[in-house]
Amino acid sequence: MTAPRSSGPALAVVGATGAVGSVLLQILSQRADVWGDIRLIASPRSAGRVLAVRGEETEVIALTEDAFDGFGKGDIVLFLTPAEVSARWAPVVTARGAVVVDQSAAFREDPEVPLVVPEVNGHAVRIRPRGIVAGPDCVTAAMIATLGALHAEYGLADLAVSSYQAASAAGRAGSEALRRQLSLVAGSTLGEQTGDVRRAVGEDTGPFAAPLALNVVPWSGELREGGWSSHELAVRAETRRILGLESLPIAVTCVQVPVVTGHSLTVRARFEREVDAGHAREILEAAPGVVLVDDPEAGEFPTPADAAGTDPAWVGRVRGSLDDSRSLEFFVCADNLRKGAALNATQISELIAGEFA
Template identity: 50%
Template structure:
C-alpha cells in the first residue's frame, strides 16, 4: 500500500484554522501525520484535530521537513516570506493569502471551475482565491459552461468574520452595547454617539445597524482591493481573461456568510428553467430557489454548510441573454477552508497515483 501523505495547517489558531482542523479530522484516514504550525507566539499551544490533541509548532525553516502538502492561512506579507521556504523543501503549498494569486506561474484553483490547473504548479504553489470570489465561482462556472459568460455586475453583502476573529468580536461587542435598545440608529438617537469612536475599528465605522461600503484596502481610482480581487480572480479561475466585471463590496452586520447580488450576461440565450437544470446538476452548488415558499439563500442558512447556495434566479426584463440571481456561501468554508481542503484532495490523489 502507498505511503500516506503528511499534511500541515499553517496558521492553525485562527478562525479559519479551527475550521481547517475540523475538516481535516473528518478525512483523517487519508493522511499520515497532521502537523499544526503557527507563529512563535502560539507555539506550544495544544489544539484538537478530532480526537487527537496536537502541539502547535513555531513556523521556521525546518518545520516543513517531511510534509507533503501544506495549507497556509497567514497575512499576505507572512505568506510572501514563508510559502517559498516550504515550496523549496518540496512541499506543495496551498496558500490562502492574496500574495501569489495573480502570479502567472501559480494556478488559482476552484475544483468546480479549473481542477486540472492544480497539477500545473511550476513553483510548487497553488493559490486559494478570495472568499467573495469563491462564493461566486461554482455558479458562474456552471452557467459559463452552458451559456458563455460575457459580463457581470456584482454587489456583495460581506460578513464580519471575513475580517477574522477581530472583525467577528468587534461586531458582537457592538451588538452587546447597542443591544435591542429601541430607537438606536433612528432620528435623534445617533448610533455613532451610542457606540463612540472606539467602535470604528476594524471596519472604519460602526457595523452594528449599519453597512460599510469598504472591504479591503484602497487602490487606485477609488477601488478597494476586494473589488479588484473579485474581478481579477474570477477572470483567472474561469479562464475568461476578457470577462467584464463591475464589483462593489460592502460589509454588513452578519457574523458568517457572504452574499452577493449578481447581474450576469451571457453569449447565448438563457432561460430560468435551463439555468435551474444546469445549477441543480452543478458540483458545489445548492439550488435554493422556491421564492413563494420563502426558499432562497440567506447567510444564516449558509453557516457551516459546504458548497454555495444560489436562488432568486430571474430572467432580466430589459437585458438580452441575462440573469439576476443571489448567491451565498459560508465565507469560512467554501470561501476559505473548504476550498483549500478540496484543492488538497486533488493534489493528494495526484501524488498518491505517482507513488
Template identity: 85%
Template sequence: MTATRSTPPPALAVVGATGAVGSVLLRMLSQRADVWGDIRLIASSRSAGRRLAVRAEEIEVLALTEDAFEGLGEGDVALFLTPAEVSARWAPVVTARGVAVVDQSAAFREDLEVPLVVPEVNGHAARTRPRGIVAGPDCVTVAMIAAVGALHAEYALTELAVSTYQAASAAGRAGSEALRRQLSLVAGTALGEQPGDVRRAVGEDTGPFAAPLALNVVPWSGELREDGWSSHELAVRAQTRRILDLAELPVAVTCVLVPVLAGHSLTVRARFEAEVDAGRAREVLEAAPGVVLVDDPAAGEFPTPSDAAGTDPAWVGRVRRSLDDPRSLEFFVCADNLHQGAALNAARTAELIADEFRYFTL
C-alpha cells in the same frame, strides 16, 4: 510487467492552524475522507505547545520555524492559512524542500506562475505549479464562482455585475469581535433613527471597519485605488477573470459590509452569449458541484447567510431572467466565508494534489 501500487499517504502541514480558518479546517480533516498520513500543526510561537484535536487524536502545535518542516519533502503538502506577509516569507522555504504549497492568502494571487484554483471550476490548473504553489481566491470570489462557472459552461459568460454583502468575519476575529461589541452598545436602544446616533454610540470603536457596522451597512472593503475603486473590488474582478480564463471579461463589483457574523452574500447579474432560460439555469445549478439550489420564493424559500453559516456549499436562489435582456440572468448566492470561502477550498485543493502522489507505476 507494469503494476500500480499505493504510495504511503502524503503528510500534511497546516500553517496557521490556530486561526479562525485553521479551526474550521481541522474539523473538516476529521470529517472528510482520510487521505493524509502525518499531520503537522504549525502556528506562531504564541500558540506553540497547544494541543488540538484532529482525526480523534491530539496533536501538539509547533512554532513556525524551519525545524517544523523537517522530514517533509516531495509528495507532501503544506496548507498556508496565514496573513499574506507570512505566506510570502515561508512558502518559498517550504517549496524548496519539494513540498507543494496551497496558500489561501493574497500573497500569490496575482502571480501568473501560481495557479489560482477553485476545484469545482478549474481544478485541473492545480497540476501545473511552476513555483510549487497553488493559490486560493478570496472568500467572496469563492462564494459565487462555482455557480457562475457552471452557468458559463452552459451559456458562455460575456459580462458580470456583482454586489456583495460581506460578513464581519471577513476581517477575521477582529471583525467579529468588533461587531459584537457594537451590537452590545446599541441593543435595546432606539438608535438608528436619527442622523449620526449610531456613530455617536459606537464612538471611535469601529474596529477594522470604515464606519459602525451595527444597525448599518458599510459600502467599503479594502484600500482605496484609482477612480474610487477599492482593492477588494478590483481583486474579485481579477480573480474571476483568472479562474474562468476570461482575461477581458467585463466585471463590475461593489463591496458592502453588513452586520452579519458569518456568511457572505452576493447579488449577481450575469450576461451570456446565448439567450438564457431560467428553468434550464436552475437545472444547471442543481447539478453544479459545491452548489445547493434553494429557489421557491412563493414558499419563502431562498438562501440567507444565517442558514448558510457553518455549512460547506454555496447556496443559490432567486434565479430569474432579466426583464430587459433575454441573455442575462440574475440570482442571489450566499456561503459561509470560513467554510466554503476558505477552509473547504484549501482542503479540496490539497486533496487534488494528494491524488497526484497517491499512485506510482512499477
C-alpha cells in the same frame, strides 16, 4: 504531535489557531482521511496549544525552519496566514520539495501560481511552476461555482455583482468587533430615526472602516486608482482568472454587512447566448458545490445564516431578465470560512494528494 501514520502524504497547517484554522480542523475530521501525519503550526505566541485533529490531541508548534523538518516531495503545507507570512515562508517549503497551498492574497496574481476552485478549474492545480497553488478571496469563492456552471452552458459576457460580506472574513477580530458593537448599540437608546450608531459604537470600529452594527459599510481593502478598493479589484481579477476570461467586463461593489459568517452576493450575468431561467436552475441544481434553494413563496431562498456552517454555495432568486433574453439575475450565499477559505484549501490539497496516490 501525533504518532506517525504509515500512509498518505503529510499535511502541515500553518495558521492553525486562527478562525479559518479551527474551521479547517473540523473539516479534516469530517472528510475522508487521505493524510499521513498532520502537523499544526502557528506563530510562536500560539505554539504549545493543544488542538484536536482527527480526534487526537495535537500540539501546535512554532513557525520556524525546523517546523517543516521531514517535509518533502509529495507532502503539502497549507498556509492560512496573512499575505506577508505566506510570502516569507512559502519559498522555505517549496525549497524542500513540498507543495504550498496558500489561502492569502500573496500569490493570487502570480501567473506562475494557479488560482484554483476545484469545482471550476481543478485541472489547473497540476501546472504549478513555483510549487505553489493559491485559493481565491472569499467573495470570489462564494459565487464562482455558480458562474462557472452557467458560463460553461451560455458563455459569460458581462457581470455586475454586489457583495454582502460577513464580519468573520476579517478573522476573529472581525466577529468580535461586530459582537462588541452590537452590545453597545443594544444598550443605547437608538430610535428609529436617529443616526446615533456612530456615537454608541465610538471610535473603536475594529477592522472595519465604520461602525458595522446596525449599519452597512461600502468599503474593504485599500484605495486604488479611480476610487476602487483593492478588494473590488481582487474579486474582478480573480473571477477573470478562474473562469479563464481575461477580458470579461465586471462591475463590482464590495459592502460589509452586520452578519457574523456567510457572504452573499447579488449577481446580474449577461451571456453570449439566450438563457432560459428554468434551464439555468437545472444547471445550477446539477452544478458541483452548488445547492439551489429557489421557492420564495414557500420561504425558500438562500440566506447567510443558513449557509453558515455548510460546504456548498446556496443559490436562489434565479430570474430571467425582463429586458434582455441573454441576462439572468440571482442571489448566492456561502460560508466565507468554509468554501471561502478552509474548505477550498482542503479541496485543493486533496487534489494534489491524489496526484501522488
